Amino acid sequence: MNNNAINEVIEKYPSAKREYLIPMLQDVQEIQGFVSKDSVVMIGDHLKLPGAKIYGVATFYNQFRFNKPGQFHIQICRGTACHVKGSVNVLESIERALNIKVGQTSRDGLFSLEVVACLGACGLAPVISVNGEFYANVDNKKLFKILKNLRKEGGTK
Amino acid sequence: MDRAVIEGDPYRLIEGMAIAAYGIGASKAYVYLRAEYPLAIQRLKDAIEVAKTYGFVGNNILDSGFNLEIVIKKGAVAFVCGEETALIKSIEGKRGMPKPRPPYPAVSGLFDKPTIINNVESLANIPNIIREGAGWFNGVGTENSKGTKVFALSGNIANTGLVEVAMGTTLKEIIFEIGGGIPDGYKYKAVQIGGPSGGCIPESEIDIQIDYESLITVGAMMGSGGLVVMDENTCMVDVAKYFMGFIQSESCGKCIPCREGTRRMLEILERIASGKSNETELETLERFQSVLHMTDLATIIQDASLCGLGKSAPNPVLSTLRWFRHEYEEHIYERKCRAKVCKELLTFTIIEDKCTGCTLCAIQCPTDAILGSKKHPHYINFEKCIGCGTCLEVCNFDSINVE
Numbered sequence: 292m293n294n295n296a297i298n299e300v301i302e303k304y305p306s307a308k309r310e311y312l313i314p315m316l317q318d319v320q321e322i323q324g325f326v327s328k329d330s331v332v333m334i335g336d337h338l339k340l341p342g343a344k345i346y347g348v349a350t351f352y353n354q355f356r357f358n359k360p361g362q363f364h365i366q367i368c369r370g371t372a373c374h375v376k377g378s379v380n381v382l383e384s385i386e387r388a389l390n391i392k393v394g395q396t397s398r399d400g401l402f403s404l405e406v407v408a409c410l411g412a413c414g415l416a417p418v419i420s421v422n423g424e425f426y427a428n429v430d431n432k433k434l435f436k437i438l439k440n441l442r443k444e445g446g447t448k
Numbered sequence: 449m450d451r452a453v454i455e456g457d458p459y460r461l462i463e464g465m466a467i468a469a470y471g472i473g474a475s476k477a478y479v480y481l482r483a484e485y486p487l488a489i490q491r492l493k494d495a496i497e498v499a500k501t502y503g504f505v506g507n508n509i510l511d512s513g514f515n516l517e518i519v520i521k522k523g524a525v526a527f528v529c530g531e532e533t534a535l536i537k538s539i540e541g542k543r544g545m546p547k548p549r550p551p552y553p554a555v556s557g558l559f560d561k562p563t564i565i566n567n568v569e570s571l572a573n574i575p576n577i578i579r580e581g582a583g584w585f586n587g588v589g590t591e592n593s594k595g596t597k598v599f600a601l602s603g604n605i606a607n608t609g610l611v612e613v614a615m616g617t618t619l620k621e622i623i624f625e626i627g628g629g630i631p632d633g634y635k636y637k638a639v640q641i642g643g644p645s646g647g648c649i650p651e652s653e654i655d656i657q658i659d660y661e662s663l664i665t666v667g668a669m670m671g672s673g674g675l676v677v678m679d680e681n682t683c684m685v686d687v688a689k690y691f692m693g694f695i696q697s698e699s700c701g702k703c704i705p706c707r708e709g710t711r712r713m714l715e716i717l718e719r720i721a722s723g724k725s726n727e728t729e730l731e732t733l734e735r736f737q738s739v740l741h742m743t744d745l746a747t748i749i750q751d752a753s754l755c756g757l758g759k760s761a762p763n764p765v766l767s768t769l770r771w772f773r774h775e776y777e778e779h780i781y782e783r784k785c786r787a788k789v790c791k792e793l794l795t796f797t798i799i800e801d802k803c804t805g806c807t808l809c810a811i812q813c814p815t816d817a818i819l820g821s822k823k824h825p826h827y828i829n830f831e832k833c834i835g836c837g838t839c840l841e842v843c844n845f846d847s848i849n850v851e
């Protein structure tokens with residue numbers, strides 16, 4: 292784990308105030324893709340907060356992940372518009388196709404899956420996003436194509 | 449909607465905030481923004497910088513001696529943080545759990561300082577109202593709901609996107625004229641308005657004027673301004689279940705009526721929509737009984753919850769029960785889902801005459817529930833079928849029947 296990067300985040304917040312806890316966690320996650328144990332310990336040292344308190348805050352919010360995400364991080368929208376357009380089916384298909392549940396990373400490290408509430412593209416429902424790239428009007432057929440392409444892309448690396 | 453203001457014209461928000469801050473004598477203002485909207489965050493950041501260079505934000509604004517610092521706070525994704533006191537906790541770097549009022553934030557809010565909280569749309573309206581006068585703003589709208597309102601149209605509707613209409617415009621106009629109606633020849637069923645804790649408006653009430661008071665009479669609310677249109681392929685029990693699931697997982701857990709009550713309601717809804725095979729008589733009885741408890745439960749959650757999330761949590765259920773009771777009854781007594789959404793109540797069969805034995809469905813079926821040999825009609829093993837609908841989707845010969 293790259294602790295220098297965490298130190299850089301910490302240095303951005305020299306006045307160690309509690310109100311910077313969430314921004315620091317957000318910065319760490321942006322760099323590492325998740326909130327590592329090391330980062331919690333280091334932030335705790337800086338803000339003089341016990342790790343348990345930090346986990347208490349971090350787990351309250353849906354944004355933070357504690358597992359390393361896969362090479363392709365899939366976010367599926369479960370907002371209202373997407374639900375009406377059948378996002379449950381898409382979610383179930385992804386889970387079956389990748390053999391992982393929401394919040395998990397596939398064993399080959401290729402895919403991870405996260406559910407989000409409204410990606411803000413409701414007109415294009417149902418929406419999924421892979422590493423931040425949006426796919427609109429996703430149905431099973433489209434999904435299998437997307438996954439196939441990603442597998443190919445991941446395999447060649 | 450608020451995102452559109454920030455992405456499209458962030459200066460309106462900044463100006464509104466500056467005026468509001470001047471009005472109450474605040475020197476620090478926060479914008480709490482969803483982390484999922486990076487573009488909005490970036491645009492607002494840039495706009496604040498620009499405003500600073502022109503002296504509209506910062507120290508001694510326009511030589512008035514008034515200072516204002518605007519800070520952007522990225523929300524860490526929790527619905528309850530829209531509630532005022534939870535939002536304050538979240539900015540302070542704590543868990544976003546509401547606290548009892550009084551003291552109201554206006555007396556003791558962020559870092560125990562007096563705080564006012566307003567919505568982005570509200571603030572962005574201020575500059576225009578000050579420039580054009582209150583009469584101008586009040587010239588549009590109804591007796592008690594003034595001005596315009598922006599709605600986000602989505603769901604089963606031809607034109608999706610944002611629409612700004614005068615308060616008092618009818619729902620029918622919004623859906624069938626502006627929205628272009630329901631696509632693919634399906635029939636209108638309901639519109640869900642006001643976000644997860646809003647309500648549904650059925651076809652019988654489609655002539656309703658949209659304003660704050662009228663919405664309340666049909667058990668809905670303005671809320672976030674989301675309008676999700678649903679056609680006849682939407683199951684209202686499923687919609688209620690969906691919202692309850694969302695609210696249940698977003699409940700902060702501070703008070704028992706909200707935390708446990710929403711969970712019980714969700715369980716009841718799940719039972720209504722769940723499978724018909726191997727149910728014991730006792731379970732059937734419980735399924736019938738539980739529905740009777742649902743309205744009691746709803747009243748208790750409404751009365752005894754601390755914050756707005758809990759107080760409005762039963763709305764989707766109450767509203768669907770009020771307008772679509774017959775759909776609940778069908779689910780409970782006839783074990784039927786007319787919209788063919790509640791999978792466990794559906795039976796998939798293959799129409800022998802139509803099936804050509806192309807084997808496509810058998811290959812695609814995730815549970816290997818489809819059996820048969822090439823060029824002969826296939827059949828579905830009910831025990832294995834999970835009702836995922838894959839066969840229906842892949843069949844090129846319309847030979848899958850769903851009931």
Ligand SMILES: Cc1cc2nc3c(=O)[nH]c(=O)nc-3n(C[C@H](O)[C@H](O)[C@H](O)COP(=O)(O)O)c2cc1C
Binds near residue numbers: 757
């Ligand atoms: C559970 C819950 C979620 C909320 N979410 C939001 C939100 O996302 N955006 C918002 O502006 N107000 C939200 N509100 C309302 C705010 O708490 C607050 O009342 C409102 O922003 C006040 O602004 P106004 O008086 O200008 O309308 C929410 C309220 C509750 C109870």
Ligand code: SF4
Binds near residue numbers: 545704759
């Ligand atoms: S009503 Fe629900 S969300 Fe609100 S404080 Fe109570 S438990 Fe938390």
Ligand code: FES
Binds near residue numbers: 371373409416418
């Ligand atoms: S509901 Fe899926 S993008 Fe909004």
